[in-house]
Amino acid sequence: MDFAITMTGFVALYVFMLAAFAGWVIIGGVPAILHTPLMSGSNFVHGIVVVGGIFALLNASTVLEQSIGFGAVLLGAGNAAGGYAVTDRMLAMFQVSHPHHAKRAHAKHPKKV
Amino acid sequence: MSTIIPQLIIGTTDLAAAFLFLYGLKRMSSPVTAPSGIFVAGLGMLVAILASFLYVFSVSAATRPHLAVNVGLALVALALGGGIAWWSGRKVALTAMPQMVALYNGMGGGAAGAIAAVELFGNKAQGLAQLVVTLLGALIGAVSLSGSVIAWAKLDGVIKKPLRVRGQQAVNALVMLATLVVGGYIAFVTQSGVEPLIPMPELITLFFGCALVFGVLMTLPIGGADMPVVISIYNALTGLAVGFEGFVLQNPALMIAGMVVGAAGTLLTLLMAKAMNRSVGNVVFTNFGTPAKHKLGNIKGSLKPVEAGDAGIFMRYASKVIIVPGYGLAAAQGQQKLYEFVKLLQAAGVDVKFAIHPVAGRMPGQMDVLLAEAGVPYDLIFQLEDINDQFAGADVALVIGANDVVNPAARTDKSSPIYGMPILNADKAKKVYVVKRGEGKGYAGIVNALFYGDNCNMVYGDAQAVLGKMIEAVKGLGLAAAA
Numbered sequence: 302m303d304f305a306i307t308m309t310g311f312v313a314l315y316v317f318m319l320a321a322f323a324g325w326v327i328i329g330g331v332p333a334i335l336h337t338p339l340m341s342g343s344n345f346v347h348g349i350v351v352v353g354g355i356f357a358l359l360n361a362s363t364v365l366e367q368s369i370g371f372g373a374v375l376l377g378a379g380n381a382a383g384g385y386a387v388t389d390r391m392l393a394m395f396q397v398s399h400p401h402h403a404k405r406a407h408a409k410h411p412k413k414v
Numbered sequence: 415m416s417t418i419i420p421q422l423i424i425g426t427t428d429l430a431a432a433f434l435f436l437y438g439l440k441r442m443s444s445p446v447t448a449p450s451g452i453f454v455a456g457l458g459m460l461v462a463i464l465a466s467f468l469y470v471f472s473v474s475a476a477t478r479p480h481l482a483v484n485v486g487l488a489l490v491a492l493a494l495g496g497g498i499a500w501w502s503g504r505k506v507a508l509t510a511m512p513q514m515v516a517l518y519n520g521m522g523g524g525a526a527g528a529i530a531a532v533e534l535f536g537n538k539a540q541g542l543a544q545l546v547v548t549l550l551g552a553l554i555g556a557v558s559l560s561g562s563v564i565a566w567a568k569l570d571g572v573i574k575k576p577l578r579v580r581g582q583q584a585v586n587a588l589v590m591l592a593t594l595v596v597g598g599y600i601a602f603v604t605q606s607g608v609e610p611l612i613p614m615p616e617l618i619t620l621f622f623g624c625a626l627v628f629g630v631l632m633t634l635p636i637g638g639a640d641m642p643v644v645i646s647i648y649n650a651l652t653g654l655a656v657g658f659e660g661f662v663l664q665n666p667a668l669m670i671a672g673m674v675v676g677a678a679g680t681l682l683t684l685l686m687a688k689a690m691n692r693s694v695g696n697v698v699f700t701n702f703g704t705p706a707k708h709k710l711g712n713i714k715g716s717l718k719p720v721e722a723g724d725a726g727i728f729m730r731y732a733s734k735v736i737i738v739p740g741y742g743l744a745a746a747q748g749q750q751k752l753y754e755f756v757k758l759l760q761a762a763g764v765d766v767k768f769a770i771h772p773v774a775g776r777m778p779g780q781m782d783v784l785l786a787e788a789g790v791p792y793d794l795i796f797q798l799e800d801i802n803d804q805f806a807g808a809d810v811a812l813v814i815g816a817n818d819v820v821n822p823a824a825r826t827d828k829s830s831p832i833y834g835m836p837i838l839n840a841d842k843a844k845k846v847y848v849v850k851r852g853e854g855k856g857y858a859g860i861v862n863a864l865f866y867g868d869n870c871n872m873v874y875g876d877a878q879a880v881l882g883k884m885i886e887a888v889k890g891l892g893l894a895a896a897a
Contacts, residue, residue, distance in 0.1 A: 306425065306664055310543070313661050313669070320657070320670040323436060324677030331443045334770075334792055336682065336779030341515050342442050342452055343678050344649055346435050348518075349459060349671040350525045350656045351492070352428075353663050355466040357532040358488050362477045366532050371487050373528035378495030380522035381463075385456050386503025387514055392442075392449040394786040 341388040348381025420468035427465035428667035434458030435671050439678070445792055462667060463492070495521075508787050509744045512777040513569035516645045519652050520562030526655035527555030527622065533662055534600070534618050542605055544662055549597045551658030553625045558651045560629030565644050568633075577634040583699065586631050593624035636698065639818070642777045643686050643697045650679025686773065692835075715866035722873050725812075725847045726755070726884030730891060732809035732845075734765045736801065738838050739785065741775050742815020742851065748877035749788035752814065755881050756790070758888050767804070768795045769838050771819035802839050811843035813864075815850070815877050821862045832860060846870040849880050 308316065331339050354377040358370030438455030441447040467488070470481060477484070499518065506514045530552030532538075539545040567573040579585075600617055603610045610617055636644055653675025660668025687694045729735050737756070743749060756766050768790065774781040782795055805811055813820055820840040823830040840846055841864045848865055850872060864870060873880055 306666060308661065308664055308666065308669075316666060316669050317657065317661075317673050320673035321677040323670075324439075324674035325681055327436065327439050327443070327674070328678035328681050332445075332797075334779060334782040334795060334797070335442060335445060335448060336685075337511070337777050337783050338448060338452075338779070339439075339442055340646060340649060340679075340682060340777070340779075341511070341518075342439065342455065343653070343675045343682075344515055344519050344522070345452070345459075346439065346455060346671050347522045347649075347653045347656045347675045349431065349435070349462060349668055350522055350529070350659065352462050352466040353529045353656070353659050353665060353668050354491075354525050355463070355488050356469050356663055356665070357529045358491070359467075359469045359481070359484050360473050360477050361484055361532065361536075362474075362480055363536070366536050367480070367484065367487060369528050369531045369535070370484070371491050373525045373532065374488050374491035375495035376521040376528065377525035378492045379499035380518050380525060381459055381499075382496035383499030383503040383514065383518040383521070385452065385459070386500050387506070387511060387518070388452045389449070389456075390504065391508070391511070391783050391786075392445075392452055394783065 338388055338391045341384060341391065345381060345384025345388050348377060348384050351377030351381050353377070417472050420471040424465050424468050427461045428665065431458035431462035432667045432670045436674065439674070508784055509747075510570070511783070512642065512645065512775075512780065513566045515777070516562045516566040516569060516641075516648070519645065519649050520559045520566065523555045523558030523562060523648065523652040523655055525555075526652065526659045527552050527559055527625075529659045529663070530555060531618070531622065535615060537604070537614075539604075539662065542601065545601050545604055547658050548662045549601060549621070551655045551662065552622065553593060553597065554651050554658070555655035556622055556625035557629035557632070558648045558655060560626040561633040562629075562645070562648045562652075564630055564633035565641055565648065568636075568638055569641055573634075576637050582631070582635055586628065589624055589628045589631060593621065593628055596621045596624060632698070640697050642773065643683060643694065645777070646679055646683040646686055647694070647698070650676050650683060653677075653679055715868065717865055718871050719874055720847075720871040722849075722875060722880045722883035723887030723890075725871065725873050726887040727891065728845070729759060729764065729810050729812065729847075729884075730762055730888045732764055734804075734808045735759060735767075735810045735812060736805060736808045736840075736843065737766065737768050738811060738813045738816050738820055738840050739768065739770070739774065739781055740814065740816025740819065741781075742817075742849075743877050744775065744781070744784045744815070746815065746851075746877035746879075748814065748881050749784050749790075751878050751881035751885065753785075753788045753790050755885050755888070756794075758885060762888075766794065767801060769798070769801045769805075769840075770795055771798055771816070771838055772836075774816060774819055798836060798838060805839040805842040808843040810845045810847060811840040813840055813846065813848045814881075817850075817862055818860060820864050821860060822867075823860065823863050827863075830860060840864060841867055841869070844869065847873055849873045849875070849877055851876060 351374060354373030358374050361367040361370045435455050435458050438451045441451030441454060473481060530548050533548050539548050600621060653672045657669050657672025657676055660672055683694055687697055759766050770781050785795060786792060818832055820838050821832060822841050824832045824835045824837045827833055846869055848870060865872060
């Protein structure tokens with residue numbers, strides 16, 4: 302058995318197409334009140350680039366590759382950690398005056414695309 | 415095969431991470447579930463990072479001697495980058511949040527660019543398609559890095575004025591063209607095996623240099639008021655770059671996460687541009703936001719200042735008050751005082767609502783966050799389309815630190831740079847109080863006709879101090895506290 306992933310040509314395009322559609326639809330439902338945490342939250346999500354940085358660094362065999370790979374992990378880790386820290390801080394601040402208002406308040410800001 | 419188990423674990427965790435990102439973003443679509451949304455996404459990130467160290471089992475023979483050093487470097491980079499960013503993210507004031515997001519976003523773009531650089535310098539790309547995607551990811555990542563840094567510098571006040579020179583767009587186009595030509599040449603040389611005119615490493619460095627310069631040149635002329643849209647564009651671009659590098663590294667988790675952010679960021683950018691009634695191209699290329707227009711035009715009337723205390727008491731006896739907060743409120747750290755004042759009014763039976771313009775603050779939704787920080791429940795906060803019809807029935811519109819988003823010129827004056835932008839109809843209220851530090855203009859540098867209206871009074875002073883006086887005056891009546 303082999304679990305290596307190979308994605309070429311059209312398979313990759315399908316993945317891209319479906320992911321883009323998913324992103325569009327998911328964000329399409331977010332109320333304006335959450336736009337800043339959302340921007341920061343999606344900023345956090347592309348911090349996954351740190352995993353690519355780790356892969357590149359582990360496979361580095363020259364000093365040049367090592368130093369650039371080090372930079373990639375450093376920056377990627379900053380993206381992920383910083384993105385999480387600010388998003389979490391912002392979201393923790395949202396409160397409701399009465400719990401039963403929560404649903405109503407959300408329904409009041411339907412997304413208009 | 416000893417590599418099967420690690421492969422299986424990496425595959426499973428990456429799949430889980432991709433799912434958790436999507437599920438986490440979905441949970442962020444309501445304020446009630448949003449905090450758990452970011453936690454879920456964070457969990458996905460954590461397992462993906464931990465599992466990525468299993469790549470040590472699949473490195474090539476040539477890399478094996480360096481493995482111990484590489485693992486050490488990776489751990490140091492993770493601790494250092496993650497630690498500093500975490501610390502700064504926890505420390506930063508909420509008003510400075512937009513520039514922090516810009517900075518973190520630039521880091522992501524830089525990381526994607528760096529991954530591409532490792533691939534390019536190591537000549538690791540297999541086939542033309544991979545090479546082209548690597549170059550594209552490198553280009554977008556580098557532009558996003560340098561552009562985000564400039565955006566940060568502008569928002570942080572390091573760069574004060576938009577820098578514009580004649581023929582700038584032609585220069586930008588030339589730099590872009592140069593970048594593409596160098597990139598194309600790299601692809602050609604690698605594919606055909608022809609001896610390049612200048613050595614390959616220099617060629618790659620030149621490519622990155624051009625891309626970085628382009629990011630700087632593209633962002634420098636854009637006015638500060640447009641920065642939210644610009645950050646959103648770079649957020650989408652970084653996502654795209656990450657997705658492309660994910661394809662190069664054959665990592666579907668990166669591809670999916672990157673593309674989801676690319677699409678989401680694009681949608682968000684379009685929404686923001688729409689809120690300002692401008693196209694994205696208009697924001698990037700026409701360089702609005704200059705304090706160039708100083709003409710008063712056909713504005714009649716005069717500015718009528720009143721005492722803060724009098725305004726406060728007037729509102730205490732009103733039955734419906736709508737508050738329009740802007741960045742000036744946040745700059746004066748007046749949110750807490752504002753909510754204290756609102757609670758006094760509510761205790762006296764006044765119906766108080768907040769009206770938020772989509773582009774209030776320096777980032778879409780920033781005012782919502784700043785009010786939430788002060789403890790204002792979000793069911794008191796209304797967005798433009800939900801509240802705009804209610805101004806006509808309101809006794810008082812209290813405008814604090816906002817300017818351009820309540821400028822009626824956007825409705826009537828075709829020569830105004832903000833003509834056509836949807837605005838909050840504060841001028842339709844029976845009485846308008848504008849709290850402002852002085853007679854200066856807004857972030858976009860346009861004279862506001864609202865201030866000269868018959869129903870409008872100016873309350874000059876720092877927002878926090880003014881609110882303090884209002885609270886004192888209302889408390890002095892002795893009625894509000896008792897009610």
